[in-house]
Amino acid sequence: MENLYTKSSKEEQLKSLSPNKETIQFLLNYSKALQIFEYKEMKFDTILN
């Protein structure tokens, strides 16, 4: 019997794509570290380690 080979469509391939866990972790850490301070209508941002 012949073997059947199927290839997933491009749309399906795109659906399965996702960013690296490291990227997500970086974003969450960045968000935690970012602090915005307001002083007299001015805004300053700092990244805390």
Added chain:
Amino acid sequence: MDNTQATDALLVRTYLQGDENALSQLITRHQHRIYSFIYSKVFDKDVAEDVFQDTFIKVINTLKRGKYNEEGKFLPWVMRIAHNLVIDHFRKNKRMPKFENHGDFNIFSVLSDGDLNVETQLIKDQIEVDVQELIKELPEDQLEVLTMRIYKDMSFKEISERTGVSINTALGRMRYALINLRKIIEKHNLILTN
């Protein structure tokens, strides 16, 4: 709070109140859609990763600075940021074409004649027509200065003499004309690019 059922709007509010977990929920919820969208444009995993990261850095900065206007449209807003960053990526690459060596060197892959091809020319013409329509929305005094400067190529000194205002006023009107034009473009969600 049970964040699994929370709407985007609620998660954004919770995040703005200091709950970092809400951001994690938002990213988890939309990561596939946003990443797939970016990848479908750039077809390069590394570039898609960079654009995805830059998109959310922009999202975080905007949210934390309190500049986000909640209208229940979190995902379309993030998608628009991603879209703009994809365009920026292609613009940057156009200025600095990347040479990819596949073994056979092809000089035409890094050189171009610099002329616009038919498609680009058509897009450029369409954009110019669109812009001409958009500037009609500007206040009369700004429209006058912008037309003289851009379409008649007059100097600000000539404009000030012709309109009877100081050079500084003419410069100011030009500045506000450009600011207002950008606002009109943003308001109508227009994307003027080739």
